[in-house]
Amino acid sequence: MEKEKIIEVKDLIFGYEKDSTILKCISFDIFKGEYVTLIGHNGSGKSTLAKLLSYILEPTSGKVYIEGQELNEKSIKDIRSKIGIVFQNPDNQFIGSTVEDDIAFGLENRNIKQDVMKKTVLEFAKKVGMDKFLNKEPEELSGGQKQRVAIAGILALNLKIIIFDEATSMLDPEGVEEIRKLILNMKEENPELTVISITHDIEEAYLSDRVIILNDGKVYKNDIPENVFKDEEEMRKIDLDIPFVLKIKNELAARNIIIPREIKTIEGVANYLCQ
Amino acid sequence: MRSDILGKYTPYNSIVHRLDPRFKFFALILLMVIVFLPFGNYTNRFIVLGILSLIIGIIMIVGKVSFKSFFRSLSSLWLMFIFLLIFMFFIPTKGEYPIYSFNENYTLYWDNLLQVLHIIIRLVLMIALTIILTSTTLPMDITYALDWYLTPLKVVKFPTQVVSLTISLALRFIPTLLNEANRIMNAQKSRGVDYNRGFFVAKIKSITTLIIPLLVSCFSRSDELAIAMEARGYDPYKTRSRYKSLHFTYKDLLALLFIILVAGLVITFSILSSTIGGFDDVINFIWGIKTI
Structure with missing residues (x-):
């Protein structure tokens, strides 16, 4: 069955200055309902790509299509109503003065009726586990909690695509774990949802459906995580590590203990071994 | 650092917290204006300001505004008090009872002290009013x-x-x-x-x-x-x-009536005191003992 393309990136080139390009001809497709992670070491151009996808920057050449619609000055307003973006800094995207106000912000922009809004806010606050914090101000929340509020605000808009623009890079390990789990839950609940996560968290990449590795402004690999992280040496060469779970699996495999492919977490491995 | 900010919203659930912010905003402006009305001589002024302080103090208690942090944050007003007194010393004023006299032109009177006290009290009341609004309203x-x-x-x-x-x-x-x-x-x-x-x-x-x-x-x-x-x-x-x-309830209406009553009384008193004179005279006038 042919999968439906939802994002198409075609020959994307970008440079802040004319003679030096950061992104050198990038092309890839993302299909409906996929969970794709974009990884790369610092300076690989992944944050630039994130800005291009959300049209904060304009490409030097090449095109981005979202649901067949070209991303440009004219279509941006239309396209922004299809894409939700979770940004890096938890503070700078907290718009409302309390949790509920922030979740409601996007709904207010859509001119949704008050009674409907109240229900929606509560529903999505529950989904991200923030329903007990509705009246809290951003200063009273942790980074992970603020990001969860941002996610709730986007989920409430019922969008087709969510881009995580290094959403976990400013969080503590617990916050990172919270967001990782939340993304998986989100996907489980709504398989139609397309998630693109630009991240440096290889553990998260391992949990996704597909990994795109950027290196030196080019797509270095574009495959399922098992294949991408197969060769540890190769990953080292481009300054990336392989996920911790995979390392353990490899070590166990060397001792003739084969862990099934579906098991992707440390807890899973531990449970499997204890069986 | 955060908890020390004066007038930061405190999440209690008092009646003052629950009042309509539109009413609170109106009351703030109204009370601020009446604090600055003229009331004739010093006795009048201090009696009215005393009553207003009492009302504002009660609102602060009901609204659970911390007096401790309020007064602590006002400590710098002492500087202003002293500064104003020095200022008064250099301004040629007339009074009956001198506190300290350098010569005819540079004399500090008890009147000056009262005047400065009057300014400070009005300032304190104004700050208190603002703090009541900001610490009880999101x-x-x-x-x-x-x-x-x-x-x-x-x-x-x-x-x-x-x-x-x-x-x-x-x-x-x-x-x-x-x-x-x-x-x-x-x-x-x-x-x-x-x-x-x-x-x-x-x-x-x-x-x-x-x-x-x-x-x-x-x-x-x-x-x-x-x-x-x-x-x-x-x-x-x-x-x-x-x-x-926002919901304007009967509680807001009651509070609004109360504030308008207070403001009305104070404004009437202010007008009467400017036309009649002393506090006693105004009271006597109100009881009908004396006519203009």
Whole structure:
């Protein structure tokens, strides 16, 4: 069955200055309902790509299509109503003065009726586990909690695509774990949802459906995580590590203990071994 | 650092907290005006201010505004008190009972002391009123109230929603920026900047090491915020719905009547005292003993 393309990136080139390009001809497709992670070491151009996808920057050449619609000055307003973006800094995207106000912000922009809004806010606050914090101000929340509020605000808009623009890079390990789990839950609940996560968290990449590795402004690999992280040496060469779970699996495999492919977490491995 | 900010919203559930912010805003302005009305001689002034202080004090107790932090934050007013007294000393004034006399022109009278006290009390009351509003009302609600008062301007196409959103964003970022300032200060201290020592010029110089990084981060923050708002579909020219709405209940009506009654009495007294004179005379006039 042919999968439906939802994002198409075609020959994307970008440079802040004319003679030096950061992104050198990038092309890839993302299909409906996929969970794709974009990884790369610092300076690989992944944050630039994130800005291009959300049209904060304009490409030097090449095109981005979202649901067949070209991303440009004219279509941006239309396209922004299809894409939700979770940004890096938890503070700078907290718009409302309390949790509920922030979740409601996007709904207010859509001119949704008050009674409907109240229900929606509560529903999505529950989904991200923030329903007990509705009246809290951003200063009273942790980074992970603020990001969860941002996610709730986007989920409430019922969008087709969510881009995580290094959403976990400013969080503590617990916050990172919270967001990782939340993304998986989100996907489980709504398989139609397309998630693109630009991240440096290889553990998260391992949990996704597909990994795109950027290196030196080019797509270095574009495959399922098992294949991408197969060769540890190769990953080292481009300054990336392989996920911790995979390392353990490899070590166990060397001792003739084969862990099934579906098991992707440390807890899973531990449970499997204890069986 | 955060908990020390004067007038920060305290999440209690008192009657003052639950009142309609539009009413609170109105009451604040009204009471501020009547605090500054003239009441004739000093006896009159202090009696009226005493009554007003009592009312405001009761509101503070009901609204669970901390007196301790209130008075602690007022401690710097002593400086102003002394400054005003010195100021009075150099201004040629007339009085009956001198406290200290240098010569005819430079004399400090008891009257001056009362005058300064009068100014200070009015200032304290004004600060108290503002603090009652800000510590019992969410910044967002104050913004809603302000927006409501600006509604008539919509007729002339004044972008009231933009203004109220701007204000609420500014209020929302105050604690964030304070934390940031604290962080920068600590970072600079660890690099050897001393914010406490030195004279005027040295202090200004050390402050620039705080201000410039703070401004830079402010700009990048606002940039990111603008992008985040746009990404969530904000368009200043589109009609937006409201998540919260304000409700004017019978409690607000009662409170409004009470405040209008107080204001009415004080204003009447102010007018009477300017035409009749002393407090006793006004009281006698009210009881019908004396006529003009």
